[in-house]
Amino acid sequence: MATQTPKKPTLRTISDLSGLAVPTVSRALNDAPDIGKKTKDRVRQIAREIGYVPNRAGVRLRTGKTNVISLVLGTDNEVTDHTGQLVSSIARELRDTRYHMIVTPYFPDEDPMIPVRYIVETGSADAIILNRIEVADPRVAYLMERGFPFACYGRTKWKDTHPYFDFDNGSFGHQAVNSLLASGRRNIALLSPPQEQNYAQDMIRGASELIASSDASFRIVDGITGDDPGKVIQQIIADDLTRHPETDGLICPSTTAAIAAVVGGERVGRVIGRDLDVFAKEAIPFMSYFRSEIRTVREDVRMAGEFLARAAIQAIEEPDEPPLQKLVKGTAI
Amino acid sequence: MATQTPKKPTLRTISDLSGLAVPTVSRALNDAPDIGKKTKDRVRQIAREIGYVPNRAGVRLRTGKTNVISLVLGTDNEVTDHTGQLVSSIARELRDTRYHMIVTPYFPDEDPMIPVRYIVETGSADAIILNRIEVADPRVAYLMERGFPFACYGRTKWKDTHPYFDFDNGSFGHQAVNSLLASGRRNIALLSPPQEQNYAQDMIRGASELIASSDASFRIVDGITGDDPGKVIQQIIADDLTRHPETDGLICPSTTAAIAAVVGGERVGRVIGRDLDVFAKEAIPFMSYFRSEIRTVREDVRMAGEFLARAAIQAIEEPDEPPLQKLVKGTAI
């Protein structure tokens, strides 16, 4: 079963092979200025030949750098989940760097500060990537105060001073209203996510602005919550459409919500595309497979992951540079 | 911006505080037999008070154990993705252990052996968790030969000798056929995933067995592939139903596939539930939000993740115990 392991090469191995001292080898591989070019070439050649890879524990112990980026991931029982895309795109972007990604999930019943504090206090990562950003996110406040490198998937009210990637939800609200108005809809409802999430507010603002310059009415429907959000939304929308029968346009924050809303609408007799138009955010391509009459704005989650990885690395390695920030408009389908 | 860091406590700190030698402190915390009970209690008390957490790099360097479990994750552009659930459930299960999870993704155009070989050769993890298991998976063969701890999300043909979690796809095939037969369907097609995946074969076997004892016909439809599997499936099913108009029952390997198949079916005039019944595997609760007339078998991905984490730990810590194995039937909805 077991096999003889040929003992992993270390700096010592290269030292023996080259006749150079161990620190010289180290400095050669790290491109220190006081090592001759010929020596560097020779050392690198040997390292390549014997497949030398630095021992992470040795580096970490000596330098204090973990070479780890921790993804602190808010999770719940979401139905169409783009977490997988986020995780794999971050990890892919990190693959050709010195960094590894460790995933630290937290759950709806848990305090999101705990994993963040733990990571900072134990020094178990060089940077943190956060999702589920709130307008005044206490995790962001804490990390900024401690000077700990991080990047946000979403913006806070301090957005000018920290790295982030965000989809432009103001623009989404705008596009949604624009599309519904263009189809002649005049009584528009917006199904809102929890309003402490920054993106909810942006979305509402974007929609309101355009509504204000039209003759349409606008209403916010609250209450996405609970263990089984799909079922809850079905009920909320069914009730809401009964109470407000004039509603002819609906904006949803996700494809999941849209699906549930459509079911709720059909339950009280609406025909989508005739009585009611639905417009939704689409983080993963999905709606188009099933209900092409629902209009969506597509958001490329992989792009978010890749950017966040780079932003985190810059926060670690070039803390004095201006933080990497990106605001992206989704693509209307 | 930056803050004074109060210097992380180490064994040395406890040593100074207690007057004991550093190794004594270490052995006390690790419950070594040659340390007195009173001493252990005192050391642990101090450790708790000052919030001592072992330095992972120190431990790793000295012991050679990384305390890392690597999730080697096959990914693609799947639409309804349960990867997020898998990732977070594994990470959650590991949270109260000494282990961290590192995610190493690979992509459709890449050789799945590469990350596995890299991890084993550089010793960058203590165990590996694999998904997308093939019947004769070369990664499994390699890991077994090297005696490297691992756990599989799926089974191989060597399943008796390695840890795994799997959903019983034979049972799924059985349940699907059973349900379709009970609804009076007699011309059943099965949309098959790539047949080198073990679960495809199990599914086919399970379905065939029950078909054999009936008067129904059975057909396998191949060809889930490409960058945009949803679109491909729509076309395949539309074509197939045109060529085989008698088909009245369809078994799909996922909700995604089922959605695409339904669209394809409707495109050529089928009404689901009347002309055609569809039965699908449902890894994340979804179908029920939209198309309750599609019947599914629900699989609890979180359970898979939790089990795999435990199986990996056992493979590391108790290599001589029989491997943890679990085969679970999905729940018909």
Added chain:
DNA sequence: AGGCAAAACTATAACGTTATAGATTTTTCT
């Protein structure tokens, strides 16, 4: 009380790396 075994602790070294200061060689300048 003396001797001996068991229990409890300590000293030393090592894992692989890199920061620091110092030593040697080579180059440059007059």
Added chain:
DNA sequence: AGAAAAATCTATAACGTTATAGTTTTGCCT
């Protein structure tokens, strides 16, 4: 050619942990 400067290399130590071997203390038996 000789001295100073620059370039290149080496010796030492340290990061925090634990394995090993060794030492001291305690308890036990006669």
